[in-house]
Amino acid sequence: MGQRLSCGERREGSLLRAVKNGHLEIVESMVRDDPTVLEETGGTARWSPLHMAASSGQIGVLSMLLSRFDNINPDVVNRHKQTPLMMAAMHGEMSCLQKLIEAGANILMFDSVHGRTCLHYAAIYGHSDCLQAILSAAHSSPVANSWGFARFANIRDGSGATPLHLAAGNGRCECVHILLDNTALVCASTGGYRYPGSAPLHLAARGGSLDCVRELLARGANRLQRDASGRIPYMVALKYKHGACAALLNPSAAEPLVWPSSMKFMRELNPEAKELLETALIEANKEREKSILKQSAFVDPLSFPILSDFEADEADSEDEDVEICCICFDQACTIEVRNCGHQMCVNCMLRLCCHKKPNPATFSTVAAPVCPFCRSSITRLVVVKSDAISHSNTEVEASPSRLRRPRKSVNLSEGSSSFKGLTAHIGKIAGSPNQGRTASECNEGDDKP
Ligand SMILES: [Zn+2]
Ligand SMILES: [Zn+2]
Numbered sequence: 001m002g003q004r005l006s007c008g009e010r011r012e013g014s015l016l017r018a019v020k021n022g023h024l025e026i027v028e029s030m031v032r033d034d035p036t037v038l039e040e041t042g043g044t045a046r047w048s049p050l051h052m053a054a055s056s057g058q059i060g061v062l063s064m065l066l067s068r069f070d071n072i073n074p075d076v077v078n079r080h081k082q083t084p085l086m087m088a089a090m091h092g093e094m095s096c097l098q099k100l101i102e103a104g105a106n107i108l109m110f111d112s113v114h115g116r117t118c119l120h121y122a123a124i125y126g127h128s129d130c131l132q133a134i135l136s137a138a139h140s141s142p143v144a145n146s147w148g149f150a151r152f153a154n155i156r157d158g159s160g161a162t163p164l165h166l167a168a169g170n171g172r173c174e175c176v177h178i179l180l181d182n183t184a185l186v187c188a189s190t191g192g193y194r195y196p197g198s199a200p201l202h203l204a205a206r207g208g209s210l211d212c213v214r215e216l217l218a219r220g221a222n223r224l225q226r227d228a229s230g231r232i233p234y235m236v237a238l239k240y241k242h243g244a245c246a247a248l249l250n251p252s253a254a255e256p257l258v259w260p261s262s263m264k265f266m267r268e269l270n271p272e273a274k275e276l277l278e279t280a281l282i283e284a285n286k287e288r289e290k291s292i293l294k295q296s297a298f299v300d301p302l303s304f305p306i307l308s309d310f311e312a313d314e315a316d317s318e319d320e321d322v323e324i325c326c327i328c329f330d331q332a333c334t335i336e337v338r339n340c341g342h343q344m345c346v347n348c349m350l351r352l353c354c355h356k357k358p359n360p361a362t363f364s365t366v367a368a369p370v371c372p373f374c375r376s377s378i379t380r381l382v383v384v385k386s387d388a389i390s391h392s393n394t395e396v397e398a399s400p401s402r403l404r405r406p407r408k409s410v411n412l413s414e415g416s417s418s419f420k421g422l423t424a425h426i427g428k429i430a431g432s433p434n435q436g437r438t439a440s441e442c443n444e445g446d447d448k449p
Helices: 014-020 024-033 035-039 049-055 059-068 084-091 094-102 118-125 128-140 142-146 149-153 163-169 173-181 200-207 210-218 233-239 243-249 261-265 271-296 307-318 346-353 386-394 419-430 443-447
Strands: 335-338 380-383
Touching: 014 024, 014 049, 024 035, 024 059, 049 059, 049 084, 049 094, 059 094, 084 094, 084 118, 084 128, 094 128, 118 128, 118 163, 118 173, 128 142, 128 149, 128 173, 142 149, 163 173, 163 200, 163 210, 173 210, 200 210, 200 233, 200 243, 210 243, 210 271, 233 243, 243 271, 271 335, 271 346, 271 380
Parallel strands: none
Antiparallel strands: 335 380
16 A cells, blocks of 8 residues: 555455555545545445444544545445444544534434444443533534434434443443433333333343442332333343342342432532532442342452551541531531532432432422521532632641531521431431441442443
8 A cells, every 4th residue: 555546456445445544645536536436335234435434433534535525425324324423433433423423414313223323322332432422412413403302312222222221231331321411211111122121220130230230220220110021120130140230139128329310400510519429329329239249248359449448548538627517527528508608528418319219200309409507409519629628727727637617517506496306317318327438439440341
């Protein structure tokens, strides 16, 4: 390669080969010499140059073709009615995917193999960056107007599977998370896909993905949901011999904390606050899991940090000069309610907003949580900036390890009749009042298959 090809040398497939190998100049000169070459397709699946560029991540060639040649159709389909965008989603070629979307590629095309869209393919293959990019595009593209975003996020393939079903069934936990954040329905049932009437939880149980099971449960998936044959996810996990999944799915095992659905209705949940709350939720649920799995003898020693790591983290956090939460008197204040400014620790906030026992029937009608101190409804949460705290404090005192009284503690009696009652109430929600922990528990490991 490297030389210009004469017309005589141009054989079927030579353009595609040049595209695949990223030989920009060769591709350019071939197309300039004869623009009809762009209509050539190769292989039994009849791939176009755009398919080839998108699937092999040749962003240079792809950009050149899309920008230089007006007649090129970004939605050209192969024999299976698959678009270049689907190829990019399948192969996780993020830059190609973005380029195609910029060039106006349609995110709402269905192939003829399984009736799937690019969103399905990103979910199946676990390319969470592509999945996120497609969902972001759906907000601004005509799809949002014609279909509506939520309908697109829950789009079904030819056998009734939504992207969430496919992500859960293939153990793509990061995709499951993103989809659930983007209005995917946690209890949707498939039409005929796998066992008919399966929910995402059935498919995660079948695939044996503990991370996906954990994520779905924390988002309110129903352990008692039955498929068309009357099976609950627990039975599916047992059938496929996924013992740890079965232990968590066992209806008699303790209920996990569930991400508060009412938070979806908050006008503004600061991304940092959301991350903090999610981390706390995962930690709380892992504590619960630990005992469930220990009882079931399915402990994976790699899933949990050794105790000394845990203690080292706690020792570190004691060095900071922090305000202590005046609900549990155990943790530092990390979350602030706007606009009232009352602060508490992330565990107390979570337990204030979480439902220990989700009821799928009434899930969407849960009342918005209120601030326990002033009873104003919580519409916005922000992370307490530790910098600001230590700054306001440096001139007054130098001792680094003293815990101060909470800033708002003087207002405690303002809106609540009894502070003791409040603590007891929160404790009841929490199950165990002072069990809060801050040490991070290997959350990084969650996304790994
Ligand atoms: Zn607290
Ligand atoms: Zn308040």
